[in-house]
Amino acid sequence: MTIAIDIGMLILGFTILVFGGDFLVKGAVGVAKKFNISPLIIGLTIIAAGTSAPEIITSCIASLKGNTDIAIGNIVGSNLFNLLGVLGITALLVSSRISKSIIKSEYILLLVFTLTFIGLTRDLSVHKFDALIFLGLLICFILFSIYKAKKSELKPDEEELETYDNFSLTVLALIGGFIFLIIGSELALKAGISLGQMAGLSDRIIGLTIISVGTGLPELAASAMAAIRKQGDLAFSNIVGSNIINTLAIPATAGLFNKTLIDSSIVSFDLPVLLISTFLILPLAFISKFKFSKIHGVILLGSYVGYISYLSLNI
Numbered sequence: 001m002t003i004a005i006d007i008g009m010l011i012l013g014f015t016i017l018v019f020g021g022d023f024l025v026k027g028a029v030g031v032a033k034k035f036n037i038s039p040l041i042i043g044l045t046i047i048a049a050g051t052s053a054p055e056i057i058t059s060c061i062a063s064l065k066g067n068t069d070i071a072i073g074n075i076v077g078s079n080l081f082n083l084l085g086v087l088g089i090t091a092l093l094v095s096s097r098i099s100k101s102i103i104k105s106e107y108i109l110l111l112v113f114t115l116t117f118i119g120l121t122r123d124l125s126v127h128k129f130d131a132l133i134f135l136g137l138l139i140c141f142i143l144f145s146i147y148k149a150k151k152s153e154l155k156p157d158e159e160e161l162e163t164y165d166n167f168s169l170t171v172l173a174l175i176g177g178f179i180f181l182i183i184g185s186e187l188a189l190k191a192g193i194s195l196g197q198m199a200g201l202s203d204r205i206i207g208l209t210i211i212s213v214g215t216g217l218p219e220l221a222a223s224a225m226a227a228i229r230k231q232g233d234l235a236f237s238n239i240v241g242s243n244i245i246n247t248l249a250i251p252a253t254a255g256l257f258n259k260t261l262i263d264s265s266i267v268s269f270d271l272p273v274l275l276i277s278t279f280l281i282l283p284l285a286f287i288s289k290f291k292f293s294k295i296h297g298v299i300l301l302g303s304y305v306g307y308i309s310y311l312s313l314n315i
Contacts, residue, residue, distance in 0.1 A: 003198065006191045013187030014214040017054040020180025021218050025050030027174025030163035034170070051222055051238065052245040053177075054215040056253060058185040062207070063254035067193065069263045071254045072121070073207020074215065076270045079114075079243045080208075080307065081216040083277050087292070088301030089220065090227040090235050095293040098236045103285055105148060106240045113137060113247045114278050118271050120251075124262045131255030138248035145241075188214055204263040205311055208270060236292075243278075273307060 059071040164170045196206035226235035
């Protein structure tokens with residue numbers, strides 16, 4: 001009976017997280033529009049941060065509770081899920097072409113930030129000084145994205161800028177979104193840890209699998225819908241942008257609140273797997289002339305299933 005309750009609480013927690021992220025984005029977009037903030041800036045900052053909000057809030061709460069392996073495991077697990085799982089599923093749904101400019105800019109930055117994350121966590125911790133470095137890199141990335149978009153005269157997808165007509169409802173959605181994210185994170189963490197412990201899983205495995213997949217649902221929904229609408233660039237940039245924000249924002253916030261200790265297995269095994277998976281996108285893109293088809297989906301999704309299977313066999 002306890003297992004059934006925990007599973008129900010886990011599903012409920014992830015559902016609340018998804019709705020909380022949606023409310024938060026719509027509320028933030030509405031407030032930004034009210035104060036005449038550029039739709040371009042809204043699209044590049046609020047939307048991107050909104051889809052990563054479940055990972056950020058969940059990891060911060062986990063860090064504050066002392067479950068630092070879940071916090072860091074959530075970064076690595078979510079990024080692997082995005083690169084291999086989400087991109088694999090979207091490629092299986094619809095063949096999509098991505099532009100070279102994304103590969104040459106945001107994707108290269110993702111590689112650089114991933115290497116930076118690996119370098120700063122070699123001592124098995126994230127200190128406040130490390131957190132400040134991640135925060136500075138995050139600000140630089142946001143400024144770079146805005147500069148690049150203005151230079152290319154990029155226009156945001158109007159469907160992404162959806163909000164409420166009533167401003168009071170907008171503010172309520174913004175506040176409610178934060179509350180939902182906190183409640184959803186608490187439920188998901190409590191149930192996830194309980195289920196994981198009953199299955200004999202460590203905090204590292206819980207963060208890499210249960211929590212990361214659940215908090216990655218917004219990215220899956222956003223990228224799948226973009227692929228179905230034949231917006232391959234948007235689907236891929238959602239994934240790359242989310243991974244960059246996860247890599248920079250989560251250790252920045254978690255590290256500022258609490259010294260974050262890291263399981264040695266994450267540094268010695270999971271991070272190298274993440275780096276290899278990130279590099280994997282480059283040859284796949286060039287060989288296919290920047291078009292991701294079903295065969296790429298099979299390769300990526302198969303790689304993710306292989307990784308999860310390895311973790312399951314080596315608990």
